[in-house]
Amino acid sequence: MSVRxxxxxxxxxxxxxxxxxxxxxxxxxxxxxxxxxxxxxxxxIYQEMQILExxxxxxxxxxxxxxxxxxxxxxxxxxxxxxxxxxxxxxxKGGIRFHPTVTLSVLKFLGFxxxxxxxxxxxxxxxxxxxxxxxxxxxxxxxxxxxxxxFMTELNRHIGENTDVPAGDIGVGAREIGYMFGQYKRLTNxxxxxxxxxxxxxxxxxxxxxxxxYGTIYMLDNMLQHAGNGMEGKNIVISGSGNVATYAAEKxxxxxxxxxxxxxxxxxxxxxxxxxEEKLAYMVDLKQVRRGRIKEYxxxxxxxxxxxxxxxxxxxVAVPCATQNExxxxxxxxxxxxxxMAVSEGANMPTELTGINAFQDAGILYAPSKAANAGxxxxxxxxxxxxxxxxxxxxxxxxxxxKGIMKDIHDNCAEYGQKGDKVDYLAxxxxxGFVKVADAMLAYGVV
Ligand code: NDP
Numbered sequence: 001m002s003v004r005x006x007x008x009x010x011x012x013x014x015x016x017x018x019x020x021x022x023x024x025x026x027x028x029x030x031x032x033x034x035x036x037x038x039x040x041x042x043x044x045i046y047q048e049m050q051i052l053e054x055x056x057x058x059x060x061x062x063x064x065x066x067x068x069x070x071x072x073x074x075x076x077x078x079x080x081x082x083x084x085x086x087x088x089x090x091x092x093k094g095g096i097r098f099h100p101t102v103t104l105s106v107l108k109f110l111g112f113x114x115x116x117x118x119x120x121x122x123x124x125x126x127x128x129x130x131x132x133x134x135x136x137x138x139x140x141x142x143x144x145x146x147x148x149x150x151f152m153t154e155l156n157r158h159i160g161e162n163t164d165v166p167a168g169d170i171g172v173g174a175r176e177i178g179y180m181f182g183q184y185k186r187l188t189n190x191x192x193x194x195x196x197x198x199x200x201x202x203x204x205x206x207x208x209x210x211x212x213x214y215g216t217i218y219m220l221d222n223m224l225q226h227a228g229n230g231m232e233g234k235n236i237v238i239s240g241s242g243n244v245a246t247y248a249a250e251k252x253x254x255x256x257x258x259x260x261x262x263x264x265x266x267x268x269x270x271x272x273x274x275x276x277e278e279k280l281a282y283m284v285d286l287k288q289v290r291r292g293r294i295k296e297y298x299x300x301x302x303x304x305x306x307x308x309x310x311x312x313x314x315x316x317v318a319v320p321c322a323t324q325n326e327x328x329x330x331x332x333x334x335x336x337x338x339x340x341m342a343v344s345e346g347a348n349m350p351t352e353l354t355g356i357n358a359f360q361d362a363g364i365l366y367a368p369s370k371a372a373n374a375g376x377x378x379x380x381x382x383x384x385x386x387x388x389x390x391x392x393x394x395x396x397x398x399x400x401x402x403k404g405i406m407k408d409i410h411d412n413c414a415e416y417g418q419k420g421d422k423v424d425y426l427a428x429x430x431x432x433g434f435v436k437v438a439d440a441m442l443a444y445g446v447v
Contacts, residue, residue, distance in 0.1 A: 008037050015056055022105035024324060028112050028349055029056050031356065031368075035430035049446075051438045058085045058111060059092075061104065064154040066132060068146045070139075080151050082130035082158050082166075085111035088440040091162055092128030093118055093196075093377060093384075095169030098147075098176065102131045106324070110169075110348055114377070116433030117370040120409050123381035128164055130155070136171045137291070148179035156184050161192040161387070167380050168197040170323065173243060173288070174209070178202075193387025196380035205383035206395045207402060208376070213247025213346060215375015215406050216319060216367075220344035221255060222410035223365045223425065231255040237315040237340075239263045240322035241287045241294055244346040244373065248319050249275055249283075261310040263322060264294040268310040271303040314338040321346035329354030336362050345369035356426065363422060371409050371429040378405045 008030075015029050033052065040046040061083040068076055081104060084092045094114040097107070107129045115127025132151060136144050159166060168177055177197045184194055191203075198204035207214070221231050234257040238245050241262045249259045258274040262283065275283070279301060286292045298305035311318065311331035318340050320326050326347065327335070332355030335343075342365035345351065349369055351359070359366040379402055386392055393401075409429075416435075417428020441447075 005037065008033055011037065011052070014053075018057075019105075019108070022108060024103075024105045024109040024349070025112065027325075027353060028109035031349075031353060031426075032112070032116065032430050032434075035427040036434050039427075039431050039434070045442065046438055049442060051441055054441065055086060055115065055434075055437065056112070058083050058108060059087060060084050061108070062158055063104070066134070066147065066150050066154070068143070068150045070143055078132050078134040078147070080130070080132045080154060081107050082155060082164070083107045083111040083128060084158070084164055085127040085129070086115040086437060087126035088437050088444070089119060090124035090126045092164035093125040093167070093380065094127055094129040095131075095167045096172045096176075096180075097129070097131035097169040098134045098136050098171035099131070100133050100135045102133045107131055109324070113348055113370050115437060116430065117374045118377055118381075119433040119436045120371055120412065120429060121374050121378040121381060121405055122408060123378060125377065125381050125384075128166070129169075130166055131169065131172075134171075136176070141175070144176065145179045148176050149183040152180045152183040153187065155180075156187050159184075159194055161194050161384075165193065165380075165384060166195055167377070168243070170242070173197075174199055193384050196383040198383070203383070203387050205379055205386055205398065206393070207398045208379045208383055209243065210247040210250070211379035211402055212244045212373050212376030213249070213321070214251045215378065215402060216244065216248050216321070216344050216346040216372045217251035217255065218375065218403055218406035219367045219372040219410060220317065220319070220342060222407055223342060223344070223367055223423075226410070226414060226423065227365060231257045233257065234316040235260055235314070236317045236319055237261045237310050237313050238319045238321055238346075239268065239310055239326055239350075240320070240347065241283055242321070243288075244376075245321035246280060246284055246288075248321050248346050250277065250280055252319075253277060253280070257317070260315060261313055262294065262297075263310055265322075266293050266295065267305055267307040269294055269298045269303055269305050270310065270313055271297075271301060273303070311335050312338070315340055317342045317344070319344050319346055320350035322350070323347055324349045325352050327351040327355045329358060331355065332358040336364070341365065343367065344372045346373050348373065360424070360426065366425055367413075368426045368429050370433060371413050371425060374409055375402055375406055378402065
């Protein structure tokens with residue numbers, strides 16, 4: 001059983017006091033602090049310089065009004081945010097999320113996590129996150145365009161190719177990035193790499209779309225191989241049916257595993273025959289082009305649809321790719337009971353702390369999101385390099401770079417997380433991500 005030390009207790013109490021009403025942020029900080037506090041016990045310089053305390057405070061957070069007009073001529077008001085968390089090792093970098101559940105707490109948790117994740121990639125990127133409580137679901141293209149333009153009209157003051165380079169996240173895909181980049185260009189009269197995830201015609205990078213999902217499965221494959229196992233023949237339960245879930249499913253299939261489930265916010269489909277490339281192409285058309293509900297997949301291929309989440313389906317591996325806190329302690333217990341021996345997190349913080357403790361106590365292979373889903377931001381970093389140099393790398397070069405970065409992340413986590421004959425990937429990811437940012441902060445003195 002995990003027991004909280006006095007130092008961790010004191011630290012978390014302080015974070016909660018300074019950030020009232022922000023449960024997601026508290027959760028993300030606690031998960032990291034539980035690994036970092038023991039690590040810095042015998043490293044007084046990090047304690048004297050209050051490095052962890054400073055890392056738990058964003059550099060700044062801006063919120064702003066976003067007004068736009070719907071197709072019926074009504075004026076609508078949403079709230080926009082950008083949390084610039086830490087730029088010690090490079091410009092702020094992290095996605096923009098459009099979803100009704102977006103709050104400052106959610107974006108602070110995401111920005112905090114992003115700082116560690118970006119450090120793990122080995123590329124020079126700081127951490128940030130932004131978004132709005134705008135719900136793109138059910139909106140026309142013109143409504144989404146007007147919203148994105150209004151959002152960027154304020155956001156453009158806070159970002160820049162050397163300052164802060166946002167990307168996509170939930171509810172923000174190629175369409176939204178296109179509208180926002182177009183508005184940035186119009187407002188500033190500059191064509192620079194200020195957003196990543198752009199279309200290929202205007203500075204986007206090959207494989208950026210696939211990178212997060214592929215990377216999550218490369219991380220899984222690396223963990224399995226390190227443990228003397230492999231992907232071939234594994235039964236995989238995936239949640240989500242968006243960008244990350246789709247390419248995670250594709251890579252599982254390519255590596256010889258069978259994907260049994262995918263989901264959306266209405267429920268999940270269970271296809272015991274496996275979701276192959278042809279069925280995935282249907283899923284992409286259904287969810288990303290027609291923006292329909294996942295039940296249509298079950299009707300088309302004659303499999304089961306259930307409300308709720310897929311974690312009671314027996315599997316070897318779980319790959320959560322939808323959203324935060326989608327695996328509770330009870331659901332983690334159900335996965336373990338049904339034989340799950342590995343988890344690779346495509347979504348950000350998809351497992352509640354009680355669930356993480358259950359995985360850790362059971363000693364299964366558990367890759368936390370900051371390591372497992374870092375492939376997306378890594379290729380975003382490569383998109384920034386290509387934009388700066390005004391060149392485009394070829395697909396096979398980028399595929400090799402992504403694979404290499406995920407292998408390095410795995411090995412780095414394994415080095416810092418080695419405990420006896422096992423690897424604690426959670427501690428490994430937290431510590432490896434911390435050290436680089438902390439050492440840069442030490443070099444800057446008190447700032
Ligand atoms: P998408 O918007 O493309 O897809 C999100 C998927 O998750 C959809 O199937 C959606 O269902 C489902 N979903 C969203 N919110 C909920 C909810 N509250 N309950 C149940 N299902 C939900 O997003 P992405 O695939 O880009 O992102 C998924 C996760 O991966 C997020 O945690 C994101 O932060 C993380 N991530 C994404 C990266 C990227 O490159 N895109 C990079 C790193 C992390 P529905 O269609 O019904 O809304």
